[in-house]
Amino acid sequence: MAEEKLPAWNELPPGAVILEPGSSEKRYTGDWRIFRPVLNQDKCIRCLLCWVYCPDDAFYFEDEPYVTSKGRKYKFSLKINYDHCKGCGICVEECPVNAIDFVEEVK
Amino acid sequence: MAVETKEVKWKRLPLSSNYAIAYAVKDVDVDVVSAYPITPQTTVVEKISEFIANGELDAEMIHVESEHSALSAAVGASATGARAFTATASQGLELMHEILHIASGLRMPVVMSVATRALSAPISIWNDYSDLMNARDASWVTLIAGSAQEAYDSIIQAYRIAESPEVMLPVIVAYDGYIMSHTYEPVLVPEDNTVVREFAPKNFNRFRLDVDRPMTFGTIADPKWYYEFKYQQVVAMRNAYKKVKEVDEEYREVFGRGYGVIETCCLEDADIVLLTYGGIYGTFKEAIEKLRENGKKVGVARLRLWRPFPAEDIVKTLGGAKLVVVADRAISYGARISGPVALEVMSTFYGDPDAPMIMSVIVGIGQRTVTENTVAEIVDYSFRVLERGKAPRETLYWGVRGVSYE
Amino acid sequence: MSSAQVKKKPKYFKTLPQIPRTELFAPGHGLCAGCTAGTIVRHLLKAAGPNTILVEATGCVEVSTTLYPYTSWRIPWLHLAFENASAAASGVEAAIKVLKRKGYIDPDKPINIVVLGGDGGTYDIGFQSLSGMLERGHKVMYVLYDNEAYMNTGIQRSGSTPKYAWTTTTPAGKVWPGNLRNKKPIAEIVAAHRIPYVATANPAYPLDMLNKFKRGLEVEGPSFIHVIQPCPTGWRFDPRYGIKIARLATETGMWINWELDHDEFDVTVPVKRRKPVREYLKMQGRFKHLTEEQIQEIQRMVDEEVARINKLVGREVIGPVEE
Known part of the structure; x- marks a missing residue:
């Protein structure tokens, strides 16, 4: 493996001193x-509890209209940022309508 | 009475070194002072408190609950961009020790005065340099003043050194507790401190806690990163050596007073040179001048800059002597040569075929009296050493009851 | 669903959509999966906003968010050491005051100064500097995230560890029943400094917590917000249960969300019917060695505390246990 050039x-x-704010995002x-x-x-x-409780800021908003199969209209959807989600499962546990499945990661 | 030096108008005040430092803090427009009372430093912050209380200095005074917090608050203030000052001595400096390293590691230009004092136990409120010497490796630029005037001037110089971009290290201005901290001397202070503020303008354009440009201070560096940051401090210390001299020369041009990094007396064709530091130099100098009058080829020097150690100037100043006698006022226990400055002088000359013999003497521990007579006795002994042609391989503990040297 | 409800109309945040979307606490930090400190800090920064300087004591959040060259902070942030965050913040606050006065920074720009410390850095090693900062009246909000042990160094007991809890320095054995002492009442000790605002909060009740952060930043002088922070690693539970356990702490009366706003004391999250403490304890491996007697002893301690709090409020804000 090539040695990292530091x-x-x-x-x-x-x-x-770290000059770039929030660089841990990388x-x-x-x-x-x-x-x-x-x-x-x-x-x-769209109750937002998953976004609220997430310790890793791994949910983000997608501000596009969404209509469910039962015809409910929403102005936005929440998406999961898998770059940062650690898979703790707090969102799965806290979701009041069991809308989040917890599936084994396939490497 | 106003004295005229160049365009600066002076007033001559009777000040202790502690008060002289307080005047310098006022004149250099320090923004934040945080300190905790400890003998013999306390009158520094008492005087500063008076200046703030009566509106002569616009600063925030933080009456912290310990020296550990005193330095921590000063570092916090410095990190925010303020010019910060604290003062301490002895146990207070020991309690600060952890933060000494953090202040320099974060490259915070804090200035601190240290009225040097012996360490417990047993308790001694009197002077020696055990406290300062324990801070040797904390990466603070360290000046040791020899008079109240120099204490005043050094504080002003200290901010210029500390805040210069190529240094960015904290600075200690040390001086003898009691012997200087509580002794009044005539000190020249400018009538209008504008000239001081022009000489030492604040460096606000540095990394600081700024909501418009957020930075993270006090990070963790793993083995891949840590060493480079420590090497930066090595380089900053090298730069500080040059900077201390530059600032002192510039100070001399503006204010008519300068000190260099080593002060000397009677060095011409001296066979023996004594090296010491702090206010005790006065006693040494008077003794040496008398010995000179009696034809003894002996000189004396005072180390003003302790960190960075002025190795080049040491060689230049002391290299011509046959025997250098370093009189330390601190003990590095368990070392064969246990005078901290003596060790440093020896390492400076190590491997030099023309090096003088070097002898280490401890005096003044816990403010054990050092008189001109003490100095004359040491000189006497030193001439015997010179005749024998061989310096003792161990430190001499001068003046301990029950110990004598042939 | 829980019988615990937020009683008062929150002043700043009434609904979850009102919580700012801006994230000033960046992801990619190294907090354990499911660490509720992440949740707490995200909301702390949402309440405080970008004009905030944060000073942090050594601890989990400090080490996991600032590993060079990566920082999770999008606001200016300072760490010096373990015991001196309050002293450093005092220096920051004093500096801001004088720099505004002297015109180095905009005098009209309000800047929040926040300290973040864990239980070790607050209850124990940092207590002296905290007390000094409070007594001197610096306008700083101190936020304590309390995971009830030294988690960063590997789950050693602190002055916050509850009675009978297992830690690596209070193992349960033939002689020791786990930790021998009760948790130090830190928020009340802080309140004894007569500062304008002291509150306890719980990340399971985010609006209540956010409003307390806002109020703490608003008052003139120091404020202190004590937040319970379930720790999957040290409390020995599946990371998915962090918020559930936090909620159970309040539902069982183990953790009461109150505030002391100047002279006014109130419980902000009343609980009509308490769950037995067993429900909280049984979720956590650190209590798995407890005997029935010890569980009953904890239940009695909580009952007594609830009675004391109800008396302070002057009505039954926390109800009886309902099996």
């Missing part, structure tokens, strides 16, 4: 998952 001492900001914690939450948009009632 910056020299004089290429780094003094004092180990770290993918998605590979921690053993189980994967899968959100069923048709069952979802």
Whole structure:
């Protein structure tokens, strides 16, 4: 494996200060998952609890209209960011309508 | 009475070194002061409190509940962009020790005055340099002043050094507890401190906690990263050596006073040179001048810059002597040569075929009195060493009851 | 569903859609899967907004969010050491004041200063500097995320560890029944400093928690928000149950959400019918060695605490146990 090229001492900001806010977003914690939450948009009632309780900011809003098979209209949907979801299952546990399945991760 | 030096108008005040430091803190427009009372530092912050209370200095005073918090608050203030100051001594400096390393590691230009004092146990509220020497490896630029005037001038210089982009390290200005902290000397202070503020303008354009440009300070560096940040401090210390001299020269041009990194007396054709630091130099100097009058070829030097250690200047200043006697006021227990500065001088000359003999002497522990007579006795002994042609391989503990040296 | 409900109309956030979408706490942090500290910090920053400086004590959140060169913080953030976050924040607050006065920064721009500390950094090693900061009256909000042990170093007991809990330094054996002491009442000790606002919160009740963060930032002077933070690693439960266990803590009366706003004390999440403490305890491996007697002892302790709180409020805000 090729050795990682890291910056020299004089290429780094003094004092180990991190200048780029929120740079941890580049770290993918998605590979921690053993189980994967899968959100069923048709069952979802957009109550937001999954987004609220998620410790990893792994839900995001997609602001597009959605109509369920029963004809309920929503202005947005919640999507799961699998780059960061660690598969803890809090959303699965907290979903009041069981709209999130927890399926084994296939590597 | 106003004295004129260049365009600066001076007033001459009777000040202790502690008060001189407080005046410097006021004149250099410090923004945040956080301190905890400890003898013999306390009158520094008492005087600063007066300045703030009567509106002479616009600063926030944080009456912290410990020295650990004193330095922590100063670092927090410095990280926010403020010019921060604290002062301590002895056990207080020990309690701060953890944060000494954090302040320098985060590259925070905090300035601290240390009225040096012996360490417990047993308790001694009197002077020696055990406290300061314990802070040796904390990556603080460390100046040791020899007079109240120099204490004043050094604080102002310290902010210039600390805040210069190529240094960005905290600075200690140390001086003898009691011997200087509570002794009044005439000190020249500018009538209008604008000149001080122009000499040491604030560096606000540095990394700081700014909501418009969020940065993360105090991160974790794993083995892949840590070493490079520590090497940055090595380089910053090298830069500080140059910067200390530059700032001092510039200070001399503006204010008519400068100190260099080593002060000397009677070095011409001296066979023996004594090296010491702090206020005790006055006693040494007077003793040496008298010995000179009696024809003894002896000189004396005072180390003003302790960290970074001015190795080049040490070689230049002391290299011509046959014997260098380093009089330390701190003990590194268990070391064969246990004077901290003596060790440093020896390592500086190590491998140099023309190096002088070097002898380590401990004096003034817990403020054991050092008189001109003490100095003369040490010089006497040193001449015997010179005749024998061989310096003792162990430190001499001068003046301990029950210990004598032939 | 729970019988616990948020009693008061929240002042700032009344419904979940009102919670700002902006995330100032970036993902990619190294908190354990299911660590409820992530939930707490996300909402803390949503309540505080971008004009906030956060000072953090050493602890789980500190180590897992700032591993160079990655930071999860989108606001200015400072860490010095374990015991001095309050002192450092005092310095930050003082600096902001004087820099505004001297014109270095915009005097009209409000800047929040928040300390975040775990139970070790608050109950134990950081207690002195916390007390100093409170006594001096710095306008800083201190947020304690309480996972009831030194989780960062591997689940050692702290002054917050509840009685009988297993930790790696209070193992349950023939002689020791787990931790021997009761949890220190930190929020009440803080309240004794007579600061304007002290509250306890629970991430299972996010609106109540968010409103407390908002109120804490609003008051003049220091504020303290004590948040329970279930820890899957140290409390020994499946990561999916973090919020459920947090909710059970309130539903059983193990954790009461109250606030002391100046002189006004109230329970913000009343519980009509309590669940027995057994339901909370049985979910967690750290209590699995408990005998029936010990469970009953904890139940009695909670009953007494509930009675005391009801007396303080002047009515029955927390109801009796219903099996």
